[in-house]
Structure formats: C-alpha cells, structure tokens
Amino acid sequence: MSRIVRIPIARAAVVTFAALLACLLAASVATFTLGRLGLSVEDLYTALTQGAADGKQAFVLERLRGPRLVVALGVGVALGLAGALFQTVTRNPLGSPDVIGLSAGAGAGAAFVALLLPGVVPTPLGALAGAALAMLVVYLATGSGFRHPGRLIVAGIGVHAIGVAIIQYVVYAVERDKATVLTAYVNGSLNTRSWEQALTIWVVLAAVVPFAMLVSQRLNVSEFGDELAAGLGAEPKSARTAAVVLAIVLSAGAVTVAGPISFISLTAPQIARRLTRLPGPHLTLSALTGALLLVLADLAAQQLPLPTALPVGIYTLALGGLYLGYLLIREWRKGTL
Template sequence: MKQTTADRVPPSSSRRPGRALVRVGPWVALPVRRATAGAALAVLVLLAAAAAATLSMGRLGIALPDLPSALAGDATGKNAFVLNRLRGPRLVVAIATGGAFGLSGALFQSVTRNPLGSPDVIGLGAGAGAGAAAAALFLPDVVPVAVGALLGALIAMAVVYVSTGTGFRNPGRLVVAGIGVAAMATALTQYVVYAVERDKASALTAYINGSLSARSWEDARTIWAVLLVALPLAALLARPLRLAEMGDDLTAGLGVDPGRTATGAVALSIVLSAGAVSVAGPIAFISLTAPQIAKRITRGGGPHLFLSTLLGALLLVLADLTAQQLPLFDNLPVGLYTMALGGAYLGYLLMREWRQGL
C-alpha cells in the first residue's frame, strides 16, 4: 500500500493546537505552549524595564540616555560607582535570587500538588533565620552570618527529612514536619534577637527579614552559579513532574518513578532556596506567589518552571525597586515588602480555596 504524506508524519506533542516547537541546536526540539512562550516574553520585557528603572531612578541614578554606554563598559565617575558598587551588584543578585526562589516554589508546589505549598512552609526560611541568629550570637567572629543561614537551612531540612520517616516522598508528612521545625527555629531566632546587643540585633533583624543592601559581585557569582546549574536539572524533571500530576499509579505505569521524582524535585528546591538564602536572607513569599501567577497567566497545567523563574526575578526586582525608591519607608529590608505582597496573595488563595469548598 502506498504511504501517504500524513502517514509518514509521526504524532508529536509539538503539533497539538496551541503548541510551538523550539529548537536548541540541531538535535534538541522542545514543545512549548504558545501561551507560555508569550507570557515569558512579556515578563522578560517587564523585567528589562524594571532593571532599567532600578539603575536610573532617584538622585544617584544613571540617566537613561547614558545607560546603554554605561552597560557597554564606558561608565566613569558617578555612573561607574552606581553601576559597579551601588546598584549593579544588587540588581544582578535580585534577578538571580528571585529566579531561584520562583523555580524552587514551582518544583515544590508541583510535588505537593498544593497551591499553598512552598519551601517556606517546610521550615527552610525559618531554619536559615535561626542559623544566622546562632552564628551572630555564639560564633560572631568565626562563622559569617550568611554561612550560618545556609547551615541553618540545611540542618532544618535534615531534621524534616528524618522526622517524616519517608524522606521527601510524602507531601503531607513533609508539611507537618516543616511546620514543627519552623516553630522551633523561630523560637531560637527570637531568643537570639532578644539576647544580643541592640546594634547587632538591628543588623540581624534586617538580614533575617531578607535584604539586598550592600550586595557584592561575589554574592552575584554565588547565586548565579546555583541557578545556572539548577536550571538544566529542573528541565530534566519537567516531564516527570508533568506526568506526576496525573497520579502516582498512572505515572508509574508510564515508566516514571513518582517517589524518585518527588525526592529529586524537593532536593533541588531546597538547594535553590538555600543558595538564595545564603546571599539575601530568607526572603518570604516569592516562592509561593511566582508559580501561582504563572499558572493563572497561562491557564494551563504543568509546573511552568521557566516562567516561574522569570516571575520570581520580576517580583523581587520590583520589590527591591520599591524598597529603594519609596521615601515613606526608607531602607526597609526588601523581605518586608515581599511579606506584604505574599500575605495579601495568601489571603486571596485561602479565600478562593474556602469558596470552592462551599
């Protein structure tokens, strides 16, 4: 029988309505929903605009006509100081830190299948705050606060891992254990803030609320290294996570181990959050809100890992721009602004879940 043209075309998810094929080199072709690609492009444009505003606004800002040449390496005098010391490192750290938190939240929410799930829920941020506080009180000249925060986050996650009895495989136990660890870590943090001297307590409070002030290029290299290593690993998890949304039995029937997928996603989520916390402190709610906004923009299923990364970066850059330029609350830690944003969004999600349950 003669084979028609239609018979020779294999079925492909890239040919579904609403999907496009994105090629990376001659061997890799990835199916991408057009709605997701359009949303990602729009977020990139907004992120570029927010970055330009961060560098140009205010009394010390670089004038917009001078910004392209400054970015090309021709900055001198005040512009060089603003770009290389004052705002440039802070902006680069904000983009990568927000992206790391957004990707971390997308991975965690995909595993738990819970819109209220985030690494904050399992005590990572609280553990980081406790680690920073302990380093400031007990080992002030031995362990830097950022290193203490990283160690605190990792210790908190180790305690959660052991407490569940099943590692990171059971989302329900994970959340319950995380709440308990977060409560203990918060108690330790409050004790330290009460016990240390007033000046040290003020600096420590700023850090444990999440701050981007006085960031350096070393901080930028650290968090960008974490993010760039994590992104390909997250891409490898995208298909198993998408299959896992259909249920463990069906996922296993398609040849994907749901337990291994969940463990890998949670472990990568923890690494991303710990890396972000080590350079900026436990900035709250970015990991909660970015994946949820991604889902509502695209109105489609799936973990939306790349879009959540971009949205996390945009949210944190906008929050930091507000922290720098809002005269009413000068020099407040950026984490307080994300708390306000995240608290309002969390209230919206809770009301939405409550109404759907009626």
C-alpha cells in the same frame, strides 16, 4: 508532495513569557535610573553598550546597583523555580520551601552564630548551616524522607515554629545595634551585595537548572497519576524526591547570598500558573515571575520615601500577605471554606 510539520506551541505561555520579560527589563532599567543617584537612560545605554562607564556611572553600575540587581535576578529565579518544583510535588498551592522550615532554619542559623560566634563565623555560613540542619530534621521526622508530601509539610511547620522561636529569642537577647542588623538579615536583604555573591547564586543556578528541567518532564507525567507515570517509566516517587532536593538546593543558594526572603517561592508559581491557565510546573515562567517580583520589591525598598529603609524581605512578606488574603477570599466565594 511536501508535508508541513506543525509543532504545538501554547500561545498563552509564549505571550506570558514575552510580557514577563518586557516587565523585567523595564524594572531593571528603573533600578538604575530612578532616585537621587539614578542614571539617565542615555548614559545607561552608553555605559552598557560601549563600556564607557566612569565616575558616577561606574559607581552606580559596578558597586551600588549593578551587583544588587544581578543578585536579585538570580535569587528571584532560584526561589521561583524552587516554589514551582515544590508545589508540583505537594500538589498544594500553599506548598513552598518556606512552609517546610527552610527559611526559618536559615534565619535561626544566622541568629545563632550572631549571638554565640560573632565575628568568628560569617552570617551567610550560619544561615546555610541552619537551613541544612532544618532540612535534615524534616527528613528524619517524616520517617520516609522527602517521599510523602503530607508528612513533609507537617514536619516542616514544626521546624518552622522552632526556627522562629530561636530567631525571636536571639533578637531579644543581643544588643540593640546588633539586633537591628540581624533583623534586617533574617528578613532577607539585598543591601551591599557584591559581585562574588552574584556569582555564587548564578553558579548554583547553572548547576541545578539542567537537572530541574529533566525532573520537570517526569513531574509532568506524574500529573496523570502515579500508576500511569510508573507505567511510562517516570518513577514518580524518585522524581518527587529529586524535585524536593533540587528545590532545597536552590533555596539554600538564595539564602546564602540574600538571607531568607519569604513568599517569592510561594507566590511566583501560582501567578505564572494563573497567567497561562495551563497544567505543569511552569519552570521558566515561575523563574521569570520570581525574578520580576523580587526586583520590583527591591525597587520599592530602594525608592519608597519611608523614614527608615526597610529590607526587601519586609516587602515580600507584605506581598505574601496580600496573596494569602486573595486565596482566602477566593476559596470563601467558592464555598470551600
């Protein structure tokens, strides 16, 4: 007598995955086809499938929009994953690497080298150093490393405030032209991205994602409480520390290639969770949601007819503001505020 083995699959997760993937594909196609230099869908298909790009097609695909899109996809995935890991650790919908001062530290590092070492130290290297220093200060300030979520957030808020103060001082102190360029970078920008930067973020993802998947299994068990998780061998405290470290590495990789882009890591995991209404970190769905949000924000940055082109980080800040407003109204209606 034969037996049928049934593997439980969450239908909501599968449907959400397919929908996000379809939306991401549509947004990617729009990135190449919209605007004055946009390609026709037929030309895009021919160039991608037959490798026959030349002239305008080659310029758009290989120099203007191709690297920019690949960087946006990688950065969005990295920030979505980082936010999912961090929010699972803190069990707080407002938890993200932004909250603990990583983005502000990166911006402060970029601003510092732009003011004191212009042309000597590359801005992305200054941003990476600033992010690392901010995380070191948070680590030491908590008194318990990354093991205590509450202390982590409180220390991070203080570091974030200091980082923002440094950024504002430098923007005020430097010359106007330099301040304009610096402001674009510290808000997060995908302008003039290169294939080297695309390779950087995807190498970071290739190195970190396998470990993130392993940690997520232990975090799933921790959702039932530390005592049960410890009894099952999940070691919840070390899992949380590992998750925070991985989130920091992912965020630092994103900062290195695109500057400190805010709120993607905050909103992407929450959108993914609400689409499926299932427990768990939702790493894959958070990654897809982060990529979709950033590609759409960058599409707006490229195509909206504004007097001055704005960096993509301005649009993600607007997205974050809308999300926080939604949270405020929702909690008010529930009577928790």
